[in-house]
Amino acid sequence: MATDTVSNPGESPDHVSDPRRRDFLNIAAVAFPAVGGGVAVLVPLINQMSPSADVLAQSTTEIDLTKIQPGQGVITSFRKQPLFVRNLTPKEIAEADAVPVGSLRDPETLEQRTKDGKKNWLITLGVCTHLGCIPLGINEGDNRGKFGGYFCPCHGSQYDTAARIRQGPAPKNLAVPDYKFTSPTTVLVG
Amino acid sequence: MSFPWAKNYEPKAPLMRWLDEKLPMPRLVYNAVGAGYPVPRNLNYFWNFGVLAGAALAIQIVTGIVLAMHFHSSAAGAFDSVNGTIMRDVNAGWFLRYAHANGASFFFIVVYIHIFRGLYYGSYKPPREMVWLLGVVIFLLMMATAFMGYVIVWGQMSFWGAQVITGFFSAIPGVGETIRVWLLGGYAPDDAALNRFFSLHYLLPFVIAGAIILHIWALHIPGSNNPTGVDVKGEQDTVPFHPYYTAKDGFGLLVYLALFSVVVFFFPDYLGHPDNYIPANPLSTPAHIVPEWYFWPFYAILRAFTSDFILPAKLWGVLAMFGSILLLFFLPWLDSSPIRSNTYRPKARIAFWVLVADVAILGYCGGSPASNTYIVLSQICAAYYFLHFLVILPMIARSERPTPLPNSITEAVLAKHGATAAAH
Numbered sequence: 031m032a033t034d035t036v037s038n039p040g041e042s043p044d045h046v047s048d049p050r051r052r053d054f055l056n057i058a059a060v061a062f063p064a065v066g067g068g069v070a071v072l073v074p075l076i077n078q079m080s081p082s083a084d085v086l087a088q089s090t091t092e093i094d095l096t097k098i099q100p101g102q103g104v105i106t107s108f109r110k111q112p113l114f115v116r117n118l119t120p121k122e123i124a125e126a127d128a129v130p131v132g133s134l135r136d137p138e139t140l141e142q143r144t145k146d147g148k149k150n151w152l153i154t155l156g157v158c159t160h161l162g163c164i165p166l167g168i169n170e171g172d173n174r175g176k177f178g179g180y181f182c183p184c185h186g187s188q189y190d191t192a193a194r195i196r197q198g199p200a201p202k203n204l205a206v207p208d209y210k211f212t213s214p215t216t217v218l219v220g
Numbered sequence: 221m222s223f224p225w226a227k228n229y230e231p232k233a234p235l236m237r238w239l240d241e242k243l244p245m246p247r248l249v250y251n252a253v254g255a256g257y258p259v260p261r262n263l264n265y266f267w268n269f270g271v272l273a274g275a276a277l278a279i280q281i282v283t284g285i286v287l288a289m290h291f292h293s294s295a296a297g298a299f300d301s302v303n304g305t306i307m308r309d310v311n312a313g314w315f316l317r318y319a320h321a322n323g324a325s326f327f328f329i330v331v332y333i334h335i336f337r338g339l340y341y342g343s344y345k346p347p348r349e350m351v352w353l354l355g356v357v358i359f360l361l362m363m364a365t366a367f368m369g370y371v372i373v374w375g376q377m378s379f380w381g382a383q384v385i386t387g388f389f390s391a392i393p394g395v396g397e398t399i400r401v402w403l404l405g406g407y408a409p410d411d412a413a414l415n416r417f418f419s420l421h422y423l424l425p426f427v428i429a430g431a432i433i434l435h436i437w438a439l440h441i442p443g444s445n446n447p448t449g450v451d452v453k454g455e456q457d458t459v460p461f462h463p464y465y466t467a468k469d470g471f472g473l474l475v476y477l478a479l480f481s482v483v484v485f486f487f488p489d490y491l492g493h494p495d496n497y498i499p500a501n502p503l504s505t506p507a508h509i510v511p512e513w514y515f516w517p518f519y520a521i522l523r524a525f526t527s528d529f530i531l532p533a534k535l536w537g538v539l540a541m542f543g544s545i546l547l548l549f550f551l552p553w554l555d556s557s558p559i560r561s562n563t564y565r566p567k568a569r570i571a572f573w574v575l576v577a578d579v580a581i582l583g584y585c586g587g588s589p590a591s592n593t594y595i596v597l598s599q600i601c602a603a604y605y606f607l608h609f610l611v612i613l614p615m616i617a618r619s620e621r622p623t624p625l626p627n628s629i630t631e632a633v634l635a636k637h638g639a640t641a642a643a644h
Contacts, residue, residue, distance in 0.1 A: 079416065085406045105503060109407040112503045135528070160534055161387035163380065164505040184384075184509050185523055185590050199525065201391075201532040 090220035092212075095151065103168040105156060108207060108219050112156035114168045114180075115217075118191060123149055125178060126192035136203045140192040143206050153209055153217065154193045158182040160200035165189060180204065223443065225455040227255040252440065258458035259465055260446035262633050266341075267444070267465075268472035269334040274432065275473055276327035281425050283320040284369075287313075291372070293418040295411045298374035299499040318488040319480075324366050325491045326480050328514035331362065340572055342449050342560030347442040349552040354435040356548045358428055363515070363545075365424040368417040370512060371409070375496030380509045382409040382417075388522075391535040408502055448632045449560025450625055457629040508589045516586030517579050518544060520598040521605065523590055540602065547609050554609055557617035559625065567620045568613070575608050 091108045093115055098104055103116035118126075126140040144152060156164050160182065166172040167180035167189070175181030176197065177190035187198030194203040209219040229250040231237045240247055250256045290310050292301035306313040335355070338344055344352035371382045386403050390396040405412025443452060452458055459465075483490065491513060495506045511519050518541050525537040555568075562569040578601050585598040626632035 079402050079405055081401060081406050082412060085410070085412060107503060110410055110502055111408045162383040162390075163509060164503070183507060183590070184505065186526070186595075199523075199527075199533040199537065201528075201534050 090218060093153075093217045093219065095215045095217060100150065102170070105168045108155070112164050113207070113219065114152075114154050114156040114193070114204070116152040116154075116168070116193075118150045118152055122178065122191040126190060126194075129190065129192075129194075135195050135201070138192075138194060138203055143192055143194075143203070145211060148211065151217070152191075152193060153219070154204035154206050156180075157205070158184070158187055158200055159195065159202040159204065160185055160187050160198070165204070222251065222256060222440065223258045223452065223455070223458065225458075226251070226258050227460065229254075229256055252436065252461075253466065254462045255460035257440065257443075257461040258452075258455070259444050259461050260452060260457060260629050261459045261464075262446050262448065262629050263444065263465065263468075264447050265468075265472060266333065266337040266447075268469055269330050269337060271469040272330045272472060272476050273327065273334055275476070276323060276330055277425065277428060277432070279323045280320065280327060281429070283316045283323060284422070284425065287316055287320055288418075288422060291418070293372065293415050295374065295414055295500070298372060298414060302373050303497065315484070318484050322480070322483050322488060322491060324369065325512070325514065326476075326483070327362070328366070330476070331359065332514070335359070336576065339575075340562050340569075341445055341447060342555075342557075342562065343445040344552045345555070345557075345560050346552065348439065348445060350438040351435060352552055353549060354431055354438055356545070358431045358435060359548075360545060361424055361428045361431060365421060365428065366512065366514070368421040368424075370496075372414055372418045372421060373496060374414060374500045376498040376500055376504075376506050377493050377496040377509070379409055379500030379502065380506055381511055382413060384509055386413075388538045388541075391532070391538045393535070409500075410502075445560065446629060447561060447563065448626055448629055449564070450627075450629055450632070453628040453630075510587055513583070513587060516584070517582035518586070520582040520586035520594075521602045523586070523595065524598040524602040526595060540606075544602075544605060547606070551609065551613075555613045555617050557620065557622075559622045564622045564625050565616070565620055566623065567616045571608060571612050571616060575605070578604050578608070 089109055091106065091113065093106060093113075095115070095117070098115065098117045100117050101119045101122075103114060106113050106115060123140065131137045131139055140149060140152075143154075144150075156168060158165050161184070163182050163184045165180035165182040165187065167174040173181050173183070175188040177188050179191045179193055179196075180189040181187070182189075182198070182200070185199050187200035188196050189200075189204060190196050192203075195201070207219050209217050212218045229240070229244075229247040231240045231246065236246060239245065247256075287306065290301060290306050290313060292298055292305075302317065306317050308314075310316075338352065338355070367381070367385060371378045382404075386400050386409070389403060390400045392399060401407060403413075404410070405416065446452075493510060493512075510516070521544050522537040522541040525533045525540060527533055529536065531539075557565065557568065559565050562572055582598060582601045582605065585594045585601065588594045626635065
């Protein structure tokens with residue numbers, strides 16, 4: 031190889047550039063199908079773990095509110111997760127409104143967390159935003175914690191009457207799912 | 221690799237000679253645990269635990285494969301197939317299930333002793349860093365496997381354990397909740413999660429077995445450490461693995477199996493949580509969610525973070541918990557002392573025992589309810605855990621005056637037993 035370049039000094043630039051161009055073509059020819067094939071294989075392998083169609087299909091729940099008196103709450107399920115439906119008393123609404131929003135870890139007013147004119151209907155997931163336990167407080171006689179809302183004894187997260195996080199490790203308020211009133215006494219969640 | 225005085229495999233029977241030419245499997249075994257592997261002559265009983273861990277994995281794989289033949293991996297059938305079919309109807313099913321469930325606990329007991337042995341005698345130090353790194357990988361794989369095995373029984377603790385552990389991932393800023401739903405294949409643990417956990421619970425033990433082969437391979441290049449931590453100087457410092465340590469390990473294995481049998485036959489539920497005999501209920505949380513005992517120290521570190529500081533408390537907890545294990549990867553470089561064995565390191569020895577006590581207290585806190593006393597205690601102990609590895613150990617390595625090392629393993633052995641040996 032060394033003699034090659036020495037014996038044909040005039041051609042040496044070609045000799046140098048030719049293999050480089052060939053190398054590039056080789057790499058490109060292998061890389062394109064490799065990347066394409068890799069993506070084609072990885073996407074289904076990763077995506078198969080997302081919720082399947084039958085899981086997604088369970089995504090709505092209808093709730094009848096007629097039997098829930100002020101001060102009462104019921105626990106039902108939505109997408110296999112517990113759902114808290116609470117009929118707040120005027121006192122509980124006043125307590126929630128009295129809290130300065132700026133002082134909250136996850137600032138939201140009760141108004142933002144309920145529907146217009148339906149401020150007494152607080153509908154949230156019953157899933158502690160810390161590590162997913164079900165907080166106490168929905169049933170009569172439960173420990174409702176320092177702020178009269180919900181209390182997760184597992185790691186000590188305390189929620190107020192608007193189900194907003196007030197103390198403990200949970201980072202967020204109890205989540206409000208998408209829902210709408212289909213009649214004055216019926217709610218469709220999801 | 222081995223020491224130059226290691227014996228060579230010499231097959232005598234024609235069949236063994238033929239096999240040695242075509243597939244030298246007996247040669248591999250001979251060089252791994254036979255006379256082909258010279259081992260320091262002074263190993264104490266703490267060196268049994270590697271073999272015991274291998275035996276524990278073998279028990280788990282054998283009992284697990286047969287239990288899988290009777291297990292229903294569906295949210296509707298899992299609990300009943302374990303607590304009904306396997307416990308009552310399958311021949312010897314109760315024995316296999318109890319052996320498998322307690323086998324996991326025993327595997328962790330053995331591995332924890334194996335890890336602390338490595339910490340005390342400096343087995344993580346050069347030239348055995350790779351052995352240690354692979355060991356940490358095996359430990360992580362074990363934790364994942366044990367967690368998924370506990371979940372698929374689908375009792376109350378299983379279900380809520382899955383909810384809490386996958387909840388860790390929702391701590392990732394922005395995409396956390398999406399990742400959690402992807403991992404579970406739904407919004408809460410259900411069929412999809414159960415099935416993928418079952419699939420991985422069956423797969424990972426074989427990955428562990430592969431990692432163990434690498435762990436042993438990496439060990440056999442420098443050869444085994446020993447209680448003095450002094451390098452092997454010559455043939456007089458070693459004995460062939462077989463028959464010396466096969467016999468010693470054999471005895472240890474029998475003691476292990478005796479203790480294991482006592483638990484399996486007389487206290488099969490002692491190490492489990494009674495709530496796991498309640499079928500999984502997505503609408504009711506147990507009063508107090510606890511993992512299996514072998515995760516308690518890490519669970520205590522997770523719960524030690526209760527208030528936000530730059531990052532949310534939840535993210536801190538998760539980072540600290542994973543960090544407490546990932547930290548071990550850096551240990552060979554954090555402790556720069558050239559002396560391996562704590563027998564000759566007076567300060568490091570004290571720090572070691574304080575760490576053992578610290579981890580024990582963390583474990584106790586992790587198994588207790590999250591009341592204020594235990595939280596404060598876990599905070600102190602979690603802080604000390606990190607302090608030990610990141611500050612105390614590197615500082616000791618710089619300031620400590622080790623006591624005189626023996627010139628060789630043989631010298632150390634003779635200093636201890638020479639007088640009595642001479643008297644006989």
